[in-house]
Amino acid sequence: MQTLRQLLLLPLLAALALVEDNSIESTGVPRCGASLHDLNKALRIELNANASCxxxxxxxxxxxxxxIFSYFKFAPSSSCETESIKVYDGPSSNSPLLGQVCNDTDAVPVLQSSSDSLTFLITTNSAAFTRNFFVFYYYFSPETKIENCGGQLTGPNGTLTSPNYPAAYPEFAYCVWHIQTAKNSKINLKFQDFFLELDQNCQFDFTAVYDGLTTNTGLIGKVCGRAQPAFESSSNVMTVVLSTDYANSYKGFSAQYTSAPLPGPVEPDTLLTCSSDSMKIVLSKSYLASLGYNETHLQLNDPSCRPVITESVIFSFPLASCGTTKKDDGQSITYTNIVSVSATGSIITRQKSIQIIAKCKMENNSTLEVIYITKSNIIQNTTAVGRYNVSMSFYDSDSFSKPVRQSPYYVDLNQTLFAQVSLHSTDPNLLVFVDTCIASPRPDFGSLTYDLIRSGCSKDDTVVTYPTLEHYGRFKFNAFRFLRSFPSVYLxxxxxICDNNNANSRCTEGCISRQKRAISSYTWKTHTVVGPIRLKRELRSADHSESLTKADAEETPNLQHYNFYTLSFVVLISNIIIAVAVILKYHKHQAGYSYQRIQTSY
Structure with missing residues (x-):
């Protein structure tokens, strides 16, 4: 009966998907490029050879x-160099490169802008082949969260359901579940109930499952429609994604995962962490012992850098030391060092030669750690993504020697304020550049903002920027206040952050218009907030109000005594007046005077 019901549903689902498919094709989007201003839109793109759109x-x-590029088909023989989709974080292809999609992409690419503009360029090679792409986009507010949408699952087994299940899932949902079980185990994921919009290529609503903790690579499968799919990971981590568009919502899914031990030898127990100024590699003694080595056999690129031996072997060293190499690929800076494990003996050996290659990849506002180690000349690779530690403070003068610690920072109107951005890193070959600074009366930087610096250019007449100095970016401006009686200013x-070996980096260009900004001109970007700044007159007003309140409190008992004496005096006078009136009345009666009623005639 259940099978029959599903068979009857399939034509209906296919018809609804066909209706949506036809509505997309009828949008009249130009085949090669367009300027789009809708809040959301789906595009079906078909290109031939030698296109650049x-x-x-x-x-x-x-x-x-x-x-979201939910479907893409390049020419079969193409490479990333000859055929690709490049996505730029801004209104033109001169904006910073956000990501790239090509024939080797092992994922469903999902890219997110940092502002309200975005550009993508599709280029094809000379091969005679019809390329097909399906892409849709939508605007959204990152702070708006969908309830029960994604999360972290760390137990040996567990369940996950789509938002609102078993009711219809919401439109424009993008949910990511990260599953992580015990080391040396694998994950089995089975969907007991699954009902998403049906489409041959799963272009509209889909669930994607990845063999790892990221959505950038390792796609196991992408499913939609009516099914009961099952997936298995190769390690103890798995990622599940649900993506939906604007039409034809169904009940979604309910899934269960379990974990099971991995067969074969024990996986190497290693850990790599990256910070703004150091790299830390941790190796377990038991793993080294299983290979026939101990800690005396280990060394970095610079053999003089020795590990600390506890229950584990720990190498901890500054990024720019111990023979660490640095590479700038235009999108990130990668620091690499190698732990060598050499076999003992001068003529022959029966031990495996191992290298542990550790990489700290400093990416834009993200953290990733990777380590890999060789087994019998097989490299086990470990990579970690790190963040640079950046802070901003006000200083009391242009010597930038004494930071302002007070908060709020009370200043005079039109007072010169000195601001410094500091990069806390041991790598001396980095430059810091203050690209944009905006002020706002609110810490959430809502609709009311004022530009001080934009794309390295001073937008306020009082702003003066100082030359770049090692890990510092400095500027000054005169204090101001927002109209409409806002009390505070936030910055x-x-x-x-750029590699100072790159003479053409964004950090060396200074003020430049957005239209002329170079592609991939910086390697790392972040933002920092400082405030609030308030005027001293508000501080004096507050102190004055406090003193008035205190004086009022001190005068209150005196006022109460005064009111008591006044009331007593009034009561005494009233009693005297009443007594005098009674006495006068008595004397009138004694003199023979009396009142007589006057007769009224009708």
Whole structure:
């Protein structure tokens, strides 16, 4: 009966998907490039050889764009160098490169802008082949969360359901579940109930499952429609994604995962962590012993850097030391060092030669850690993504020697304020550049903002920027206040970090218009906030109000005594007046005077 019901549903689902498919094709989107201003839109793109087409998405929405390439088919023989989709974080292809999609992409690419504009460029090679792409985008507010949408699952087994299950899932949902079980185990994921929009290529609503903790690579499968799919990971981590569009919502899914031990030898027990100024590699003694080594056999690129031996072997060293190499690939800076484990003996050996290659990849506002180790000349790779530690403070003078610790920072109107952005890193070959600084009366930087610096250019007449100095970016401006009686000013700055060996980096260009900004011109970006700043007259007003309140409190008992004496005096006078009136009346009666009623005639 259940099978029959599913068979009857399939034609209906296919018909609904066909209706949505036809509505997309009828939108009249130009085949090669377009300028798009809708809040959301789905595009079916078909290109032939030697194409170079640009789509620009821009709208004054004060929101973020999510762009999803749910289906792409390049020429079979193409490479990433000859055929690709490049996505730029801004209104043109001169904006910073956000990501790239090509034939080797092992994922469903989902890219998110940092503002309300985004651009993507599709180029094809000379091969005679029809390329097909399906992409949709929508604007959304990152702070708006969908209830029960994604999360972290860490037990040996557990369940996950789509939002609102078993009711219809919401539109424009993007939910990510990260599953992590015990080491040396694998994950089995089975969907007991699964009902998403049916489409041959799962372009509209889909669930994607990844063999790892990221959604950038390792796609196991993408499913939609009516099914009971099952997936298995190769390790103890798995990621599940639900993505939905604007139409045809169904009940979603209910899934259960279990974990099971991995067969074969024990996996190497290693750990790599990356910070703004150091790298830390931890190796277990038991793993080294299983290979026939102990801690005396280990060394870094610089053999003089020795580990600390406890229950584990720990290498901890600054990023720019111990023979660490640095590579700038235009999108990130990677620090690499190698732990060598060499066999003993001068002529022959029966031990495996091992290398542990540790990489700290400093990416834009993200943290990733990777480590890999060789077994019998097989490299086990470990990579970690780290963040640079950046802070911003006010200083009392242009010597920038004494930071202002008080908060709020009370200043005089038009007083010169000195601000410094500091990069806390041991790598001396980095530059800091203050790209943009905006002020706002609110800490959430809502609709009311004022530009001090934009794209490295001073937008306020009082702003003066100082030359770049090692790990510091400095500028000054005169204090001001917002109209409409806002009491505070907050400052938010976008900070770029570049390799100073790159003479053409964004950090060395200074003020430049957005239209002329170079591609991939910086390697790392973050923002920092400082405030509030308030005027001293408000401080004096507050002190004056406090003193008035205190004086009022001291005078209150005196006023109460005064009121008591006044009331007593009034009562005494009233009693005297009443007594005098009674005496006068008595004397009148004694003199023979009396009142006589006057007769009234009718």
């Amino acid at each position: 640009v789509w620009q998405i821009q709208r004054n929405a004060n929101q973020t764009i999510r762009l 938010q700055c976008d900070i770029l």
